[in-house]
Amino acid sequence: MATKLPEVDILLVGFGWTSAIMAQELAETGLSILALERSAWRDTPADMAPTFDQDELRYYWRQHLFQNVSHDTLTIRNNTSQTALPMRRLGSFLLGTGVGGAGVHWNGQIWRFLPSDFLAKSHNAQRYGPQSVTQYDMTVQDWGVTYEELEPHYDTFDKLCGTAGKAGNLRGQIQPGGNPFEGPRQNEFPAPPLPMTYAPTLFAKAASEVGYHPFPHPAGNMSQPYQNPLGAQLGQCTYCGFCEKFACGNYSKATPQTTLFPSLFTKPNFTLKTGAEVLKINLDSNGKRAVSVTYVDGEGREWEQPAGAILLGAYILHNVRLLLLSGIGKPYNPQTGEGVVGKNYAYQITSSVHVFYDDKILNPFIGAGALGMVVDDFNGDNFDHSGKGFIGGGYIALLTTNGRPVEWYAGSHIVPKDTPNWGPKWKAAVAKNYLKSATLATHGAVMSHRGNYLDLDPTYRDIYGRPMLRMTFDYTDNEHKMSDFLTDRATDIAKAMRPREFRANPRKGSWSVVPYQTTHNTGGAIMGATPQDSVVNTYMQSWDVPNLFVMGAGAFPQNPGYNPTATVAALTYRAAAAIKSQYLKAPGALVQA
Numbered sequence: 001m002a003t004k005l006p007e008v009d010i011l012l013v014g015f016g017w018t019s020a021i022m023a024q025e026l027a028e029t030g031l032s033i034l035a036l037e038r039s040a041w042r043d044t045p046a047d048m049a050p051t052f053d054q055d056e057l058r059y060y061w062r063q064h065l066f067q068n069v070s071h072d073t074l075t076i077r078n079n080t081s082q083t084a085l086p087m088r089r090l091g092s093f094l095l096g097t098g099v100g101g102a103g104v105h106w107n108g109q110i111w112r113f114l115p116s117d118f119l120a121k122s123h124n125a126q127r128y129g130p131q132s133v134t135q136y137d138m139t140v141q142d143w144g145v146t147y148e149e150l151e152p153h154y155d156t157f158d159k160l161c162g163t164a165g166k167a168g169n170l171r172g173q174i175q176p177g178g179n180p181f182e183g184p185r186q187n188e189f190p191a192p193p194l195p196m197t198y199a200p201t202l203f204a205k206a207a208s209e210v211g212y213h214p215f216p217h218p219a220g221n222m223s224q225p226y227q228n229p230l231g232a233q234l235g236q237c238t239y240c241g242f243c244e245k246f247a248c249g250n251y252s253k254a255t256p257q258t259t260l261f262p263s264l265f266t267k268p269n270f271t272l273k274t275g276a277e278v279l280k281i282n283l284d285s286n287g288k289r290a291v292s293v294t295y296v297d298g299e300g301r302e303w304e305q306p307a308g309a310i311l312l313g314a315y316i317l318h319n320v321r322l323l324l325l326s327g328i329g330k331p332y333n334p335q336t337g338e339g340v341v342g343k344n345y346a347y348q349i350t351s352s353v354h355v356f357y358d359d360k361i362l363n364p365f366i367g368a369g370a371l372g373m374v375v376d377d378f379n380g381d382n383f384d385h386s387g388k389g390f391i392g393g394g395y396i397a398l399l400t401t402n403g404r405p406v407e408w409y410a411g412s413h414i415v416p417k418d419t420p421n422w423g424p425k426w427k428a429a430v431a432k433n434y435l436k437s438a439t440l441a442t443h444g445a446v447m448s449h450r451g452n453y454l455d456l457d458p459t460y461r462d463i464y465g466r467p468m469l470r471m472t473f474d475y476t477d478n479e480h481k482m483s484d485f486l487t488d489r490a491t492d493i494a495k496a497m498r499p500r501e502f503r504a505n506p507r508k509g510s511w512s513v514v515p516y517q518t519t520h521n522t523g524g525a526i527m528g529a530t531p532q533d534s535v536v537n538t539y540m541q542s543w544d545v546p547n548l549f550v551m552g553a554g555a556f557p558q559n560p561g562y563n564p565t566a567t568v569a570a571l572t573y574r575a576a577a578a579i580k581s582q583y584l585k586a587p588g589a590l591v592q593a
């Protein structure tokens with residue numbers, strides 16, 4: 001029996017980027033705000049001092065910072081004809097856990113989506129015909145929000161993070177050196193681009209030669225000392241190359257800890273409770289109002305925490321599972337196409353081309369999470385898709401995110417074709433090529449499909465006896481055609497870089513949960529203009545339970561060809577503004593702009 005606690009005004013579930021932003025934004029209202037985070041407290045610089053944060057075995061192979069799948073996992077299958085099995089080791093995506101969430105060990109690649117991405121259905125249907133958005137059983141939708149509406153909130157996140165970059169479109173004027181395809185920005189980036197290393201410079205030269213438009217990748221790694229509008233101070237990045245999957249011990253990567261905590265933890269009306277795993281959202285007898293959550297603490301005791309409003313920030317997979325376990329919204333049924341909770345789960349499709357030189361020393365260990373050059377010529381609808389048989393696209397980048405020898409060179413097999421995967425020949429190939437190789441990566445969109453979704457597993461349960469989340473996901477022809485096209489364009493650039501040899505690694509076959517790809521899971525709690533086709537409105541507010549808000553990339557109706565977090569943050573800022581200006585004055589369903 002759960003012990004009931006005193007009510008708080010605002011309750012945040014989970015404490016990563018989304019909840020930390022929301023807490024900071026709502027703190028000014030003076031309302032009592034409580035965040036429940038299932039895992040431990042951590043403050044990056046203190047807990048991850050540079051002296052021991054570069055331990056690849058501990059942080060990468062033994063997955064020290066990520067969700068412990070022996071405690072909680074999900075089941076996986078490619079399609080409904082298969083039986084889903086529990087994921088017993090993290091692979092394709094790395095679920096965050098602990099204060100700051102995955103924001104602690106992200107790369108800091110900070111992207112805005114294209115204006116046309118938010119109109120994926122109507123824009124593509126108009127340009128390429130209605131069949132372009134329904135072929136391959138696609139269930140593509142418009143977002144209900146536009147780039148223009150999100151632009152000021154993207155800007156707020158850029159300023160929070162000190163994003164380093166070069167604008168390509170300032171108030172409609174195309175700017176030299178930036179991304180000419182991006183939507184109009186009202187302001188230049190808050191910091192100049194990171195100084196470029198050798199390999200991305202070679203990439204940019206080659207990309208220009210073949211007629212593309214290279215620009216510096218937008219980065220949440222500091223190109224210079226930076227003080228954000230909340231007064232948090234970050235230091236210039238030293239290019240140690242331990243960003244992704246590691247915490248930065250140098251205050252040089254934008255994370256919730258470095259950008260928000262110095263301000264947030266001075267607020268007397270904000271409290272964070274760690275070791276508090278939320279099991280369920282409890283509704284009133286009409287099922288129209290969330291009254292509390294039930295959580296378990298580190299000693300296994302159950303508590304009921306009542307709240308005026310509940311905001312889920314537990315990451316998309318946990319948010320969707322909590323909705324399903326709590327009976328909120330109609331679960332999606334892939335047979336009938338009815339229901340919305342769990343619908344349109346999507347992901348990202350990636351591929352790569354390695355280049356190997358004899359005469360160029362590239363020093364791959366000089367890196368940062370978002371250090372590199374990129375072309376966006378083949379993202380979204382930046383090119384004519386007529387006759388290509390797919391919609392969407394992705395970017396092609398040469399990033400020197402890291403040269404970590406154990407993970408990157410051993411794990412990713414950056415060795416020439418026909419090298420064995422282990423043994424003396426492999427070692428000799430690594431030794432020969434380590435300093436003289438680099439990787440061009442493609443990062444592609446995944447459209448929503450009728451057969452890709454999330455639901456509760458009928459067989460497997462967690463330690464509390466609750467059904468696990470079940471993921472049913474595979475790539476379809478749209479993704480494969482698009483990714484092959486991107487890999488070919490990356491190969492064009494690789495050839496123009498004039499290496500000794502190159503090795504293309506296209507993404508073939510079904511999606512596999514084994515190799516790491518990205519932690520860019522999306523959908524399942526999708527946003528939209530009507531309750532018939534979405535779980536939340538454009539303010540992340542549940543259509544069914546108006547005092548419940550669901551933050552995060554679960555809201556994406558499909559996944560564009562960019563990293564998600566800046567858009568997740570922009571949607572969170574927009575929701576926070578609507579909560580302050582509308583919801584708190586008249587709690588209830590928000591009027592859509």
Ligand SMILES: Cc1cc2nc3c(=O)[nH]c(=O)nc-3n(C[C@H](O)[C@H](O)[C@H](O)COP(=O)(O)OP(=O)(O)OC[C@H]3O[C@@H](n4cnc5c(N)ncnc54)[C@H](O)[C@@H]3O)c2cc1C
Nearest residue numbers: 014016017018038097098101102107108109278314563565
């Ligand atoms: C290795 C890696 C690199 C990445 N790099 C990039 C990048 O460069 N650019 C980019 O855009 N994105 C990147 N991402 C993705 C990015 O980190 C996420 O989009 C972002 O952190 C999501 O924020 P969130 O608040 O939705 O969830 P999270 O950061 O996952 O936070 C959710 C929190 O909720 C807690 N929680 C979960 N369930 C419960 C529960 N039941 N009760 C209580 N607490 C709970 C978790 O412990 C966690 O702390 C990367 C991710 C990873 C793993």
